[in-house]
Amino acid sequence: MISITEAISYEFATGPDLYALCQQAANTRDQAWGKAISYSKKVFIPLTNMCRDTCGYCTFVQSPDSIHANYMTPDQVLKTAQEGAALDCKEALFSLGERPELRYQKARDKLAELGYDNTLEYLHDQCANVLDNSTLLPHVNAGALTYDELKRLKPVAASMGMMLENVTTDLLKQGQAHYACPDKTPKRRLNTLEYAGRLDIAFTTGILIGIGESWEDRVRSLVAIRDRHLVYGHIQEVIIQNFRAKPGTQMAGCQEPDLDDMKRTIAVARLILPSDISLQAPPNLEEEYGSYLHAGINDWGGISPLTKDFINPERAWPQISSVAKACEGLGYSLNERLTIYPRFQQAQGKYLTENLMQRVASMSTPHAPSAYSLSATGGLVA
Numbered sequence: 001m002i003s004i005t006e007a008i009s010y011e012f013a014t015g016p017d018l019y020a021l022c023q024q025a026a027n028t029r030d031q032a033w034g035k036a037i038s039y040s041k042k043v044f045i046p047l048t049n050m051c052r053d054t055c056g057y058c059t060f061v062q063s064p065d066s067i068h069a070n071y072m073t074p075d076q077v078l079k080t081a082q083e084g085a086a087l088d089c090k091e092a093l094f095s096l097g098e099r100p101e102l103r104y105q106k107a108r109d110k111l112a113e114l115g116y117d118n119t120l121e122y123l124h125d126q127c128a129n130v131l132d133n134s135t136l137l138p139h140v141n142a143g144a145l146t147y148d149e150l151k152r153l154k155p156v157a158a159s160m161g162m163m164l165e166n167v168t169t170d171l172l173k174q175g176q177a178h179y180a181c182p183d184k185t186p187k188r189r190l191n192t193l194e195y196a197g198r199l200d201i202a203f204t205t206g207i208l209i210g211i212g213e214s215w216e217d218r219v220r221s222l223v224a225i226r227d228r229h230l231v232y233g234h235i236q237e238v239i240i241q242n243f244r245a246k247p248g249t250q251m252a253g254c255q256e257p258d259l260d261d262m263k264r265t266i267a268v269a270r271l272i273l274p275s276d277i278s279l280q281a282p283p284n285l286e287e288e289y290g291s292y293l294h295a296g297i298n299d300w301g302g303i304s305p306l307t308k309d310f311i312n313p314e315r316a317w318p319q320i321s322s323v324a325k326a327c328e329g330l331g332y333s334l335n336e337r338l339t340i341y342p343r344f345q346q347a348q349g350k351y352l353t354e355n356l357m358q359r360v361a362s363m364s365t366p367h368a369p370s371a372y373s374l375s376a377t378g379g380l381v382a
């Protein structure tokens with residue numbers, strides 16, 4: 001694990017320095033994860049595209065005045081899950097706007113039509129709908145949640161997540177990405193990580209880079225994730241996601257991180273985070289995604305044969321066969337995984353309720369990533 005000072009010194013690493021940094025990170029990845037790169041075959045369920053926040057980069061969210069602002073119905077949720085199952089998907093990724101009913105009458109009206117007064121209660125029941133009526137495992141990405149909300153969702157989700165994005169409060173200032181976004185305060189995001197740890201929830205988090213943060217802010221955000229994991233051991237994966245500028249948004253004209261910036265951030269993340277944390281970067285947000293393998297990732301996250309990435313809808317998923325080729329060309333294999341990683345499945349019910357444990361056991365994939373396997377004595381090996 002490198003020191004904060006060393007991590008900060010890589011801000012402008014380029015050329016041979018960036019190459020050496022990436023090699024160190026790739027070696028660390030190889031030692032912990034071997035030559036197996038993973039992904040989860042999933043469908044995307046954008047349960048609602050209304051949100052009380054207005055992040056400067058987001059096109060997922062619709063203004064309540066738009067005819068497109070809505071909730072998915074239980075039938076639509078189930079149809080997506082069942083069609084995904086027919087295509088061999090194993091994960092239902094619920095990703096949604098945050099607490100729109102606290103801000104918009106239209107959200108309250110739409111919820112009332114569905115028989116609810118609260119988005120997270122509807123989310124709970126739709127996760128249960130997917131569990132009861134399809135073979136998919138729900139993964140919940142609903143942003144910042146309270147202890148009680150996480151506790152309520154735990155029995156209906158095999159894993160959950162929330163991008164920390166960044167710990168700096170600078171982004172909350174007027175004109176910045178998180179201005180007037182009550183769910184994007186570092187305090188609420190860090191509390192969510194903390195509560196998920198206390199509740200033993202297998203958790204995904206990550207940083208969003210290029211949204212106005214400094215390099216040091218990125219390092220401090222990774223260290224904050226590491227510190228929560230060192231207390232609770234609950235972080236299963238960390239996503240390094242690059243901001244993509246979207247026409248029509250407040251940040252339409254902002255510069256996107258380039259490939260070198262992604263590579264140095266991925267490499268530094270690999271060297272800061274404990275090696276049992278899976279390191280993920282999305283393959284659809286960068287043409288040269290194959291070179292992330294040189295920088296130390298071991299996972300591509302969810303890839304869907306059915307649904308688009310609703311958060312980056314103009315960025316099509318590469319074919320799974322193309323991702324496999326990119327891995328194989330560099331000496332790695334591509335292996336499917338479930339939304340909950342083997343190390344967390346095997347923790348004797350710590351992370352999964354009895355019902356979910358049975359479901360997961362019945363669908364375990366043949367190619368478990370190596371950093372997670374059980375030792376001969378049944379103990380966990382890192």
Ligand SMILES: O=c1nc2n(C[C@H](O)[C@H](O)[C@H](O)CO)c3cc(O)ccc3cc-2c(=O)[nH]1
Pocket residue numbers: 040042044091093139140141159160161162163204205237239280300301302303309310311338339340
């Ligand atoms: O398709 C996407 N999947 C996203 N995922 C899902 C991810 O691709 C996989 O489904 C998980 O890695 C499953 O373990 C997220 C999951 C989280 O918990 C938090 C944030 C994200 C962000 C994205 C995203 O922007 N696009």
Ligand SMILES: C[C@H]1O[C@@H](n2cnc3c(N)ncnc32)[C@H](O)[C@@H]1O
Pocket residue numbers: 057058059095141162163165208241242243244245246311312
């Ligand atoms: C699900 C996650 O997607 C990320 N997200 C939202 N908008 C964008 C964008 N324009 N580019 C890249 N990532 C984005 C946020 O970090 C959110 O938490």
Ligand code: MET
Pocket residue numbers: 051058060061095096097098141142143144162163311
């Ligand atoms: C399109 S973002 C979906 C999840 C949540 N609203 C967040 O920002 O973290």
Ligand code: SF4
Pocket residue numbers: 051052053054055058059060061096097098143183
């Ligand atoms: S990124 Fe998430 S929290 Fe921000 S506006 Fe979009 S849906 Fe809402």
